[in-house]
Amino acid sequence: MQDAITTRNLTKTFGSFTAVDAITFHVKKGEIFGFLGANGAGKTTAMRMLCGLSFPTSGKATVAGFDVATETEKIKRSIGYMSQKFSLYEDLTVRENIRFYAGIYGKSRAFIREKTSRVLQQLRLENEADKLVGALPLGWKQKLAFSVAIFHEPEIVFLDEPTGGVDPVTRREFWNLIYEAAGDGITVFVTTHYMDEAEYCDRVSIMVDGKIGALDSPKGLKETFGVNSMDEVFLKLARGAKRSDG
Amino acid sequence: MGKSQFLSFIKKEFYHILRDRKTLFILLGMPVVQIVIFGFALTNEVKNSAIAVLDQSKDDATASLTGELDASRYFEIVASLKSAAEIGPAFRKGKVKMVVVFPPGFGNDLKHLNNAQVQLIADASDPNVANTLTNYANAVIMGYQDRVNQGLKLPYTIKTEYRMLYNPQLKGAYSFVPGVMAMVLMLICTMMTAITIVKEKELGTMEVMLVSPVQPLKIVVAKAVPYLLLSCVNIASILLLSVFVLDVPINGSLPLLVAESILFTLTSLSLGLLISSATGSQQTAMFISLTGMFLPTVMLSGFMFPVENMPLPLRVISNVVPAKWYYIIVKSVMIKGVGFGAVWKETLVLAGMTAFLLLISIKKFKIRLS
Numbered sequence: 001m002q003d004a005i006t007t008r009n010l011t012k013t014f015g016s017f018t019a020v021d022a023i024t025f026h027v028k029k030g031e032i033f034g035f036l037g038a039n040g041a042g043k044t045t046a047m048r049m050l051c052g053l054s055f056p057t058s059g060k061a062t063v064a065g066f067d068v069a070t071e072t073e074k075i076k077r078s079i080g081y082m083s084q085k086f087s088l089y090e091d092l093t094v095r096e097n098i099r100f101y102a103g104i105y106g107k108s109r110a111f112i113r114e115k116t117s118r119v120l121q122q123l124r125l126e127n128e129a130d131k132l133v134g135a136l137p138l139g140w141k142q143k144l145a146f147s148v149a150i151f152h153e154p155e156i157v158f159l160d161e162p163t164g165g166v167d168p169v170t171r172r173e174f175w176n177l178i179y180e181a182a183g184d185g186i187t188v189f190v191t192t193h194y195m196d197e198a199e200y201c202d203r204v205s206i207m208v209d210g211k212i213g214a215l216d217s218p219k220g221l222k223e224t225f226g227v228n229s230m231d232e233v234f235l236k237l238a239r240g241a242k243r244s245d246g
Numbered sequence: 247m248g249k250s251q252f253l254s255f256i257k258k259e260f261y262h263i264l265r266d267r268k269t270l271f272i273l274l275g276m277p278v279v280q281i282v283i284f285g286f287a288l289t290n291e292v293k294n295s296a297i298a299v300l301d302q303s304k305d306d307a308t309a310s311l312t313g314e315l316d317a318s319r320y321f322e323i324v325a326s327l328k329s330a331a332e333i334g335p336a337f338r339k340g341k342v343k344m345v346v347v348f349p350p351g352f353g354n355d356l357k358h359l360n361n362a363q364v365q366l367i368a369d370a371s372d373p374n375v376a377n378t379l380t381n382y383a384n385a386v387i388m389g390y391q392d393r394v395n396q397g398l399k400l401p402y403t404i405k406t407e408y409r410m411l412y413n414p415q416l417k418g419a420y421s422f423v424p425g426v427m428a429m430v431l432m433l434i435c436t437m438m439t440a441i442t443i444v445k446e447k448e449l450g451t452m453e454v455m456l457v458s459p460v461q462p463l464k465i466v467v468a469k470a471v472p473y474l475l476l477s478c479v480n481i482a483s484i485l486l487l488s489v490f491v492l493d494v495p496i497n498g499s500l501p502l503l504v505a506e507s508i509l510f511t512l513t514s515l516s517l518g519l520l521i522s523s524a525t526g527s528q529q530t531a532m533f534i535s536l537t538g539m540f541l542p543t544v545m546l547s548g549f550m551f552p553v554e555n556m557p558l559p560l561r562v563i564s565n566v567v568p569a570k571w572y573y574i575i576v577k578s579v580m581i582k583g584v585g586f587g588a589v590w591k592e593t594l595v596l597a598g599m600t601a602f603l604l605l606i607s608i609k610k611f612k613i614r615l616s
Contacts, residue, residue, distance in 0.1 A: 082454075104458045
């Protein structure tokens with residue numbers, strides 16, 4: 001099976017500071033891949049390189065089979081992205097937001113119309129379709145933002161701390177959406193601060209000081225470190241970090 | 247990205263603008279309010295001021311002079327005083343701003359001595375108004391004298407010479423209209439473009455768009471288009487107001503004036519782009535637009551204070567203020583009525599500035615992406 005994401009010695013330096021230090025890993029197709037690390041560990045920089053927002057200083061990486069250094073335009077067509085800031089327009093309605101973002105990806109009007117009703121049904125937002133997004137509760141907005149991020153049916157979706165500030169029940173529902181997307185064959189690459197969410201991932205990598213400190217299934221990690229929860233795994237690794245602030 | 251995607255982008259920008267009613271109201275109302283404020287409230291021009299006449303001569307000459315003063319649009323004779331004792335009370339009641347006093351034997355003196363006197367007493371609690379009123383009255387009296395002088399062998403000596411180019415009546419609105427146009431366009435285009443782009447950065451929606459296959463340049467152009475249209479509405483409303491309400495004529499070519507205004511709009515838009523690529527928050531963008539762009543526009547464009555009278559460093563700085571060039575162009579085309587031949591240099595400067603600003607902001611946009 002072909003990998004959705006591969007990196008080999010992927011490195012990014014800003015002047016003398018090495019934000020991402022020769023990381024190497026693979027993400028399988030259809031996998032839910034958790035990308036963890038303390039603030040400042042380099043996970044956002046790594047993710048930006050994979051999304052084509054930032055060029056690597058050295059090393060190689062492919063996303064959906066395309067080279068991040070030379071084929072960013074092709075990568076952009078194959079991925080979806082949900083930023084850690086809530087990224088829908090509050091002064092547009094639910095339907096207008098969907099139509100706008102789908103339009104960016106050049107989807108046909110028929111496709112948009114047909115899929116919009118399916119998504120609205122899935123999110124149980126049919127009655128809110130023509131309401132302004134600003135009027136929705138945060139949890140709904142975030143679920144909607146995720147559905148918008150995968151609306152154009154990308155191969156891989158990047159989620160940058162998608163559940164910040166959301167209550168545990170809504171987070172659970174959000175993860176159900178992620179599972180459904182993974183079930184449809186979409187590879188999910190997710191960064192998070194919540195260790196309970198790390199447990200939901202198929203595999204987890206933890207970045208420490210720009211390097212990958214550990215990479216395994218949550219079960220494997222707990223066994224390796226001889227602890228009972230991902231929290232403890234994370235603490236054990238983060239304690240050795242030099243440039244962590246969180 | 248195809249044409250329909252680009253249009254959907256513009257559509258989205260219009261939603262943003264149209265749904266923010268308060269801002270839209272300000273954007274469309276601002277030029278109207280400014281024209282009204284500068285045209286009427288802040289003007290040093292005086293219209294239909296209440297004056298009184300104390301005519302102690304009551305002859306043909308005073309009658310026709312009184313008639314001419316009353317007929318002028320600047321004065322309205324509201325009282326005819328009977329004695330010098332009534333002058334003080336008339337002022338104190340605040341009824342009149344100026345009293346014209348004809349001494350006894352005014353007409354007689356004029357005919358036989360070739361020399362008559364008239365006294366203008368003005369309420370100088372507002373010195374500017376007093377000054378303006380006496381100047382206007384003087385002009386009316388001079389006009390009368392000139393007419394009486396015709397055909398006389400021994401003409402009166404006229405001591406004061408008035409020579410006002412382009413604005414013989416010293417109309418205040420003449421200099422305000424080009425200034426308000428520069429101000430409004432600068433404010434709307436620069437500040438609003440900068441804010442709307444920075445807003446997307448703050449929201450995180452910019453990042454989402456940059457991850458999508460859309461070309462960044464198209465995002466930016468789509469953002470600028472609605473403001474360009476809005477500016478055209480504002481140009482139209484300012485010109486209509488000045489022609490039909492302030493009586494400021496468009497002496498030169500209207501298409502040239504509109505074309506130059508669109509050029510200046512583009513300059514302002516590219517300034518807005520540059521600000522947006524250099525800032526990360528709406529407050530910063532607003533602050534830079536206001537202090538960095540708006541104040542120089544008001545202070546250094548020549549609209550409030552003549553550039554020629556400034557110290558050398560400020561005169562040098564004024565050259566990089568786009569509004570200065572636009573102000574010169576509008577004044578020349580609209581009021582002096584000259585053609586493109588007279589403003590091509592200023593136009594070239596503006597066009598050069600626009601190209602330069604656009605180049606830098608596009609380059610900065612790309613750097614941010616690497």
